[in-house]
Amino acid sequence: MKRRILIAILGLAVLSQIPFAYRRYRLRQLRNTIQQLAAQRIPPAPENEYVDYKGVIHVHSLLGGHSTGTFAELIAAAKANQLDFVIMTEHPQAEFDTSAMTLNGTHAGILFINGNEVATAGGDRLLLIPGTSNAAAINIQSTQQIVEQQKLNGGLALAAYPSESESWKSSAVDGVEVYNLFTNTRQIRPVIMFFDGLWSYRSYADLMFANFFQRPDENLRLWDEANVTSKRKLIAIAGNDAHSNVGLSLNDSSGKQLIGVKLDPYERSFRTVRTHVLIKKGNGLTRESLLEALSQGHCYISFDLFAEGSGFNLSARNSDAIMGDEIAVTNSELIVRVPLAARIVMIRNGSLVEQRQGTTAEFSATDPGVYRVEVYLDNLPAPALGKPWIVSNPIYLR
Numbered sequence: 001m002k003r004r005i006l007i008a009i010l011g012l013a014v015l016s017q018i019p020f021a022y023r024r025y026r027l028r029q030l031r032n033t034i035q036q037l038a039a040q041r042i043p044p045a046p047e048n049e050y051v052d053y054k055g056v057i058h059v060h061s062l063l064g065g066h067s068t069g070t071f072a073e074l075i076a077a078a079k080a081n082q083l084d085f086v087i088m089t090e091h092p093q094a095e096f097d098t099s100a101m102t103l104n105g106t107h108a109g110i111l112f113i114n115g116n117e118v119a120t121a122g123g124d125r126l127l128l129i130p131g132t133s134n135a136a137a138i139n140i141q142s143t144q145q146i147v148e149q150q151k152l153n154g155g156l157a158l159a160a161y162p163s164e165s166e167s168w169k170s171s172a173v174d175g176v177e178v179y180n181l182f183t184n185t186r187q188i189r190p191v192i193m194f195f196d197g198l199w200s201y202r203s204y205a206d207l208m209f210a211n212f213f214q215r216p217d218e219n220l221r222l223w224d225e226a227n228v229t230s231k232r233k234l235i236a237i238a239g240n241d242a243h244s245n246v247g248l249s250l251n252d253s254s255g256k257q258l259i260g261v262k263l264d265p266y267e268r269s270f271r272t273v274r275t276h277v278l279i280k281k282g283n284g285l286t287r288e289s290l291l292e293a294l295s296q297g298h299c300y301i302s303f304d305l306f307a308e309g310s311g312f313n314l315s316a317r318n319s320d321a322i323m324g325d326e327i328a329v330t331n332s333e334l335i336v337r338v339p340l341a342a343r344i345v346m347i348r349n350g351s352l353v354e355q356r357q358g359t360t361a362e363f364s365a366t367d368p369g370v371y372r373v374e375v376y377l378d379n380l381p382a383p384a385l386g387k388p389w390i391v392s393n394p395i396y397l398r
């Protein structure tokens with residue numbers, strides 16, 4: 001009898017692992033496809049007037065309290081990812097100015113900008129780029145007051161976690177963090193991550209994220225809606241919200257780690273999703289040119305884990321407008337370029353208008369509206385199948 005029970009328990013234990021073994025198999029297929037795609041990239045068009053700089057926005061270090069990441073780890077991770085820029089957004093501390101103390105300027109050839117993440121009296125969270133010496137005392141001010149002050153200082157204020165508090169909508173924020181990697185990874189159930197970790201971490205640690213990746217439907221809806229109703233530009237960016245602290249570990253009594261699964265060490269976070277910024281050729285990448293291009297919305301979000309987005313552009317024919325710009329309705333031919341054959345989806349005022357397959361696509365836009373693009377790599381297998389690769393900023397036809 002005892003033996004039968006034991007066999008039954010063993011049988012169940014084995015059965016319970018089948019889904020995780022299958023998830024590991026899927027990640028292998030995904031890795032193979034990603035490698036094939038990398039070989040199919042087409043070079044950017046020579047007439048392109050812009051240079052694509054890739055970087056990450058919304059990064060914390062140990063200065064702000066929630067993270068244990070050091071500057072050395074951050075710089076090494078940015079270097080390993082060949083990033084061009086990193087925008088730090090430190091939590092404030094009462095006794096010292098975290099924006100003054102965080103990474104700033106050029107380190108190992110990477111441009112750092114010293115921002116803050118602050119809470120407002122209205123319950124919003126703002127990313128201030130650059131940060132302010134006043135950050136620790138700012139939470140008694142309204143979102144609008146902080147945004148106005150930031151504009152006076154020539155900086156940007158972006159609404160982070162836009163679905164958690166929506167009073168930013170009635171303020172003059174410059175933009176919205178439509179995707180947050182930390183929020184996405186926090187939705188993972190620990191038991192699932194544990195068994196995925198056992199099966200997949202050793203071989204496919206980077207790709208494990210794909211198991212949990214979700215299109216940020218609600219944030220995109222809020223952003224689309226605000227773009228239409230506010231009648232002004234709202235820049236979209238992705239927040240890595242990198243803390244290097246999401247994961248599981250099993251330690252023995254001496255503290256020695258037996259199993260460790262960390263989903264967001266900086267290096268992995270910086271590889272997963274990036275904000276790419278387009279800067280006119282000849283201007284180079286400087287603090288000023290980066291802030292200027294971001295404020296214009298000359299940027300897009302790319303889940304570079306699947307394929308690097310560099311080479312993507314949304315522009316208008318017979319005009320020098322690109323994503324982020326406003327044009328008259330008469331300039332109504334929109335052109336999309338992607339570095340890999342993909343499904344290009346044109347979205348107007350939040351609704352799908354048309355989709356095309358290829359490395360370039362032209363869309364005639366005859367009505368005023370907010371036109372943006374999402375790009376999908378349909379040959380990526382599950383679990384990445386059907387998830388977006390690129391989310392662009394809009395061209396505004398007024």
Ligand SMILES: [Zn+2]
Nearest residue numbers: 058060117241
């Ligand atoms: Zn944060």
